[in-house]
Amino acid sequence: MESGQIFNLVPWIVFLPLIGLAVNILLGRRLGETFSGVVASLASGLTFVVAVLLAAALASAPNARVVSPWEWISIGELTVRWAFRVDTLSVVMMLVVSLVGTLIHVYSIGYMHNDVRHNGDPGRYTRFFIFMNLFIAAMMILVSADNFLMMFVGWEGVGLCSYLLIGFWYEKGKNGTGNADAAKKAFITNRIGDFGLLIALFLIFGYFGSLQFDEVFSQAANVAAAHPGVMLLITLAMLLGVTGKSAQIPLFVWLPDAMAGPTPVSALIHAATMVTAGVYLVARSTAFYSVVPVAQTVVIWVGTLTALLAATIALGQYDIKKVLAYSTISQLGFMVAAVGMGAMVAGMFHLVTHAFFKGLLFLAAGSVIQGMERGMHGSHGSAETDPQDMRNMGGLRKKMPLTYWVYLIGGLALSGIAPLAGFFSKDEILGAAYNGHAAVFALLVITAFLTAFYMGRQLVMVFFGKPFTAAAEHASESPRVVTIPLIILALLSVLGGVLNLPGVHTLEHWLAHTLGEGEPAGFIWLVAGLSFFLALLGLGAAWFIYSRRVQKAEADDPLKKPLGALFTGMEHKWWVDEFYQALILNPYKAFAQFMADPVDLGVIDRVGGGLAAGTRTLAEGLRKLENGYVRSYALWMVVGLLAIMMYLFLS
């Protein structure tokens, strides 16, 4: 096949997962679990193959191609085509999404087999894979779109899948509605962000007359010169969308709750792919942000503060997945700060490596949780223990050796230990901050230290020491279908740094075709040495503190005493949820109550009821005239006749 024709394959990255989900809808339930899992994984795997073919074709001829099979919307001046854009940026996203997605699909075959039984509804197995394939399709639409509107379709599509999968066990959770509430929270919080994105889209169409990427971005400088205020508004409204989808301040609160979904969902949607959509959006809109310095500054600070805040909260969490969730928010903050600084490549690089090692960490955490669940079933008569609480774990290194090793690799990669993937990508971001953003650099370095510390804390609490509960005592290793994707992701986490080694800059040159040629950031020995040293220090400090903690389940954290109120704050997530509850939710609920009770019941219903009662009274009066006596009707006719005659005579 000629390389030109290869690009015509691009619609298949959306069609293949759609075919997979259609097959599963029609046949999945009848043909059983293995069939559903294999079909879904195959659909995702073939998507990866298509993405590889596209990347290979692009390698020989790296300029952007647009494959536009259909006209989609044509109303007046607005013409939107359903167009797929294949360029170096979108292909990177396609590769990451489909590769990590496929591995997580395979992992889910084993994980969900146990999960549906643990939760007592095996019939839901197929549904999980249908949602997962739908997610892959939506995410592919998002990253391959050639205009803002099509991207928005994907943007909403992944939000929907996120909602469906967070609420996958919708009848479970706190008070029987906990999971459903978490799903709603994610959806509504994202809706606020999407409102911002929509405003940005309207403004773009209003001032650029188009939504197509090339047409819009080529005019960005002109519009910025003519209407600087509008451009600022567009970029900031877009940033609101980014804060929603990528869980940044102020809209990050949904992501920790999203851990209510099954663990593969947390790995795929809430760590590796969907939440990076915001980073992708800013990278895609480089042309906008590069002409609005104010917006860039805002983006940098949103990212930096989010990174720091989330890292501090991660320190005080006991739930194994919550730690990873706050870590994800923190790392997303790194990426957002990077793209805000104009270091698009560094941000995208970290996005890719983060997808590998955070996907790995979540999947390994899933393996740990199921190991604990098996331990719970294995140790008869033991009290119900929370299989996600790290205080109930300990000593799992010996029970689950493979999970331990991959977790260690993921944790070290996240902490930024050379030569694992996270070291190189985080270092590039720190290097970009070092060149001209002193305060940001300082905060990010602190965050990097905290990252290593909370990862060390988690590793020690989960895998070292001696088992704290009977569940941990009886925990066992996961089956091979679960561990093989873990091994592959661990390899990727080790080798991911090769993508953009200092001095070689493969990814930099690759993305330069789309993002424009930039100065490859030099490798700064001081920064690299500092971050490496701090990572070691963080891990060492965590080892020092947590390996000698009280060997008792549900014991207080060793940091609680020395840090006091500070630790209480971290433990309670700085009361952000409570703050929002008091500042926004309660007044809103009061307002809703006011509209419902005094306004709706008091005014609107009373008007309607009054009209009805009035009509009724009138009718009661009139029915007396209809007495059934013919002669009375005749009398009224005569009276009417006389009245008409009187009128005619008198006028």
Next chain:
Amino acid sequence: MFPVVYPIILAVILFSLGIVGVLLRKNAIVILMSLELMFNAANLVFITFANYYQNLDGQVFIIFVMVTAAAEVAVGLALIVDIFRSKKTISIDEMHSLKG
């Protein structure tokens, strides 16, 4: 020729008698007869003015009225016979089941 007002006065008297008959009598047959009285009062006016203006239209019209009246009486009497069969009375006041 007598003044045109005489037959008009006669017609008014007949019409009023008809109205009073319809309003006051209970017997359905008497009511039908009162209706007939009103028709013929109208006919009298028609024929008076036809004669006065030497125009045939009025005379033609009373033919129509008489035909209509005959048909109406046929239907009306048939109804009254049927009512009598079911209610054993033709008092118009006994028929008031259609009321609000």
